[in-house]
Amino acid sequence: MDKAQKDLHARYQQMVKEATPQPNRWKNLVMAFITGGVICTIGQLFYNLFEVIEPSRLETTAVTQAAMIALGAIATGLGLYDWLAERGGMGAAIPVTGFSNTVTAAAMEFKREGYILGMGTKMFVIAGPVLVYGILSGFVVSLLRAVLTGSLF
Amino acid sequence: MDYLTAFLAGGAICALAQIIYDNTKLTPAHILVSFTVAGAVLGGFGVYQRFAEFAGAGAIIPVSGFGNSIVMGMLSELERLGWEGLFTGAFEITGLGVTTAIVFGGLMAVLFQPKD
Amino acid sequence: MEAKRLGLQTVVFRQAPCIVGCSTIAGPKEGEGNLGSYIDTLVDDPLMGQPTPEKAERMLLYQACQDALAKANLTEDDMQLFIGGDLLNQIISSSYCARDLGIPFLGIYGACSSIVEGLGLGALIVDGDYADSVLVATSSHYQASERQFRYPIELNIQHKKSNQWTVTGAAAAVLSKTRTGPKITMATFGRVLDYGIRSPNDMGAAMAPAAADTLCRHFQDTGTSPGDYDLILTGDLAAVGQKLFVQLVKESDYTLDSKHMDVGAAIYKPEQRSGAGGSGCACSAIGILGYVVKEMLEGKLERVLAIATGALFSPVSNQQGDSIAGIAHAVVIEA
Incomplete structure (x- = not known):
């Protein structure tokens, strides 16, 4: 790419930046805070409930996350979750209910290409990277910790 | 009281994500992955658990808590089995959630159609 | 001849x-x-x-x-x-x-x-x-x-x-060939222009340069100016793209003023939550074969320059880091 073209692109990028409307940052921020906060409060309700019946904290955590994931899936099936996300933004995306939504939304969308080659292959099309990089990074830090504390063997 | 801290901590994590979304070109998928990785790494150093003690579900429910759960599973299995634990531990805690996601996601796909 | x-x-x-x-x-x-x-x-x-x-x-x-x-x-x-x-x-x-x-x-x-x-x-x-x-x-x-x-x-x-x-x-x-209904008298086929837009969220911006290029080329080729048309219609530039389009056309010394209408920006009402506006093949098509033709049959429009714009990319090219190219074609429709 020659210099004149580069300059043209740079100038146009600037024009685009000026023409693009800014997001309502404050409104989005407040909505994300409230949406995420409310979802976590519901999570706390489950946590307090399961704390009584589960033997350990790790298990309470696991069951709470799973309960919220089930809730997220149901809300997605009923068509409520994309409505919530359009307003709550990251407040709906970041909780595990949002993770669950990515799985359910993909499953609903791609079942049209069949249950094996459609839904089966594409269910984790968005959630996949979360698992892959969660496990990869978790593996690395756990290994590091094991080496440092000498608990590998 | 624990409801209030859950609300504030969870809300704050989501608000942070929203700031990133509104001010960068990162897609939601990038942000979701970054928060999971951050939770896993902070979990590996024991920082996230201390945050969770105070924030409760406010720390557990965001995907960073999910990333932390992956590491907590690995570390507890590491203690029990040695090095094999690094390979078996990822789904020790999160397996319940991942299976729930598959079962309920599949069920919803059978029952409902996407709408505009 | x-x-x-x-x-x-x-x-x-x-x-x-x-x-x-x-x-x-x-x-x-x-x-x-x-x-x-x-x-x-x-x-x-x-x-x-x-x-x-x-x-x-x-x-x-x-x-x-x-x-x-x-x-x-x-x-x-x-x-x-x-x-x-x-x-x-x-x-x-x-x-x-x-x-x-x-x-x-x-x-x-x-x-x-x-x-x-x-x-x-x-x-x-x-x-x-x-x-x-x-x-x-x-x-x-x-x-x-x-x-x-x-x-x-x-x-x-x-x-x-x-x-x-x-x-x-x-x-x-x-x-x-039957002589009834609006006539197509001219066409200007456009070049593919790429101004380096990468985000699929900015489709209007990716297409605006091509639309402006085709329009200015049409004016130069035919010796016409915006005043020769009752309406200059663009397809689906939407709110952001049409702003850029008007700016780019102005740089070539043509002012469109109220002569210009963008179907993408016009098709939905603000409360319909559709971002910058409409897009898609049907967007320009409804503008031309719905709005323009109906207004012509009612005698409200005589001569229209209709430009439809397209963003040329695929999800694969986009993920591989290629920028989004734009194209625009124009036809003159007369009652």
Whole structure:
């Protein structure tokens, strides 16, 4: 790419930046805070409930996350979750209910290409990277910790 | 009281994500992955658990808590089995959630159609 | 014999093929929008009772073709060519529609510029005496485009303000030598321009340079100016793209003022939550074959320059870091 073209692109990028409307940052921020906060409060309700019946904290955590994931899936099936996300933004995306939504939304969308080659292959099309990089990074830090504390063997 | 801290901590994590979304070109998928990785790494150093003690579900429910759960599973299995634990531990805690996601996601796909 | 070419990119149709019949069809969201009253058929269910949006889009396209033929008092057998294009991979909507129509088929791809590409090609063929009547049609579907170019429908996405909403609908026109209805007198086929836009959230911005280039080229080739037209219509630049388009045209010393209308920016009402506006093949097609043709038949418009724009990219090229190129074609329609 020659210099004149580069300059043209740079100038146009600037024009685009000026023409693009800014997001309502404050409104989005407040909505994300409230949406995420409310979802976590519901999570706390489950946590307090399961704390009584589960033997350990790790298990309470696991069951709470799973309960919220089930809730997220149901809300997605009923068509409520994309409505919530359009307003709550990251407040709906970041909780595990949002993770669950990515799985359910993909499953609903791609079942049209069949249950094996459609839904089966594409269910984790968005959630996949979360698992892959969660496990990869978790593996690395756990290994590091094991080496440092000498608990590998 | 624990409801209030859950609300504030969870809300704050989501608000942070929203700031990133509104001010960068990162897609939601990038942000979701970054928060999971951050939770896993902070979990590996024991920082996230201390945050969770105070924030409760406010720390557990965001995907960073999910990333932390992956590491907590690995570390507890590491203690029990040695090095094999690094390979078996990822789904020790999160397996319940991942299976729930598959079962309920599949069920919803059978029952409902996407709408505009 | 008078010249059939003007300047660098413009062709003149001396026999001026006429739009002897045309029809538009769209979903409920478009019906509630600003151009709802210009759409011939509105359907309540965007899925048309079909199991998938791809099948629904095909049905919309077929319906539009049949309605256009009926309005022209013609049948499939009278058509010597069918020119169609859409957004779906391998233009399946047009191909399957052509299968059902049984007319010799030329499939085209110009992304959202397909309708004008089709009208321009159709007019060339009719004007060149290679056919008496051709059918031109195009379609797009929100759900089908979303899943191909973006995300699953139910996914938790907060749309950016520059995002555009794909119009669910189809439009078809019968071009013929018979002298009734609006005439197509000129066409300017555009170059592909790439100003380095990478985000699929900025489609309007990716197409605006091509639209401005084609418009200015048309003015230079024909020696016309904005004052020679009652309306200069652009397809689906939407709020962000049309702002850039007007700016770019101004840099070439043409002022459009109130002469300009963008279908993408106009089709939805602000409260319909559709970001910067509409997009898709059906967006420009409804603007031209719905709004412009109806206004002409009522005598409100005499001479219109219609430009349809397309963003040329695929999800693969985008993920591999390629920028989004734009194209724009223009036709002159006269009452």
